[in-house]
Amino acid sequence: MTLQLAPRAPLxxxxxxxxxxxxxxxxxxxxxxDPAKVAQAYTPDTRWRNRDTFLNGRAEVEAFLTExxxxxxxxxxxxxxxxxxxxxxxxxxxYEWHDETGQWFRAFGNENWExxxxxxxxxxxxxxxxxxxxxxxxxxxxxQGRRPNDHxxxxxxxx
Numbered sequence: 001m002t003l004q005l006a007p008r009a010p011l012x013x014x015x016x017x018x019x020x021x022x023x024x025x026x027x028x029x030x031x032x033x034d035p036a037k038v039a040q041a042y043t044p045d046t047r048w049r050n051r052d053t054f055l056n057g058r059a060e061v062e063a064f065l066t067e068x069x070x071x072x073x074x075x076x077x078x079x080x081x082x083x084x085x086x087x088x089x090x091x092x093x094x095y096e097w098h099d100e101t102g103q104w105f106r107a108f109g110n111e112n113w114e115x116x117x118x119x120x121x122x123x124x125x126x127x128x129x130x131x132x133x134x135x136x137x138x139x140x141x142x143x144q145g146r147r148p149n150d151h152x153x154x155x156x157x158x159x
Contacts, residue, residue, distance in 0.1 A: 018069035
């Protein structure tokens with residue numbers, strides 16, 4: 001049996017506005033911290049490189065995200081478009097989180113995304129660095145979940 005996927009708008013080829021919308025939809029999904037929901041944005045056979053971890057398929061993505069958000073408490077993420085073309089988007093992102101001891105971190109990264117014709121992400125390459133920060137240095141203070149529309153983005157925050 002072949003799995004029939006419904007289109008996931010916006011679809012490639014992306015205009016700048018489409019790409020910005022796709023980035024915000026991804027940010028919103030990741031801020032939900034719902035691994036099953038996030039995994040649905042990827043093709044069933046998606047391929048990932050996340051730091052030094054290589055994943056294949058939605059099931060591996062969901063398991064990876066479940067473990068990630070078990071460790072990364074207070075997770076809040078901002079994504080910003082860097083570049084785009086017909087079926088690819090490059091983003092930069094930053095997120096803050098704390099470990100089980102209460103130590104806060106700011107993670108800086110870049111992602112390269114490639115989409116299939118139905119708008120699902122088929123390939124994701126992520127490079128990420130974590131920097132310890134004090135709680136006083138935190139910049140992301142909205143309630144857990146979606147970043148409010150009026151909260152500054154990375155450029156406005158000087159990140």
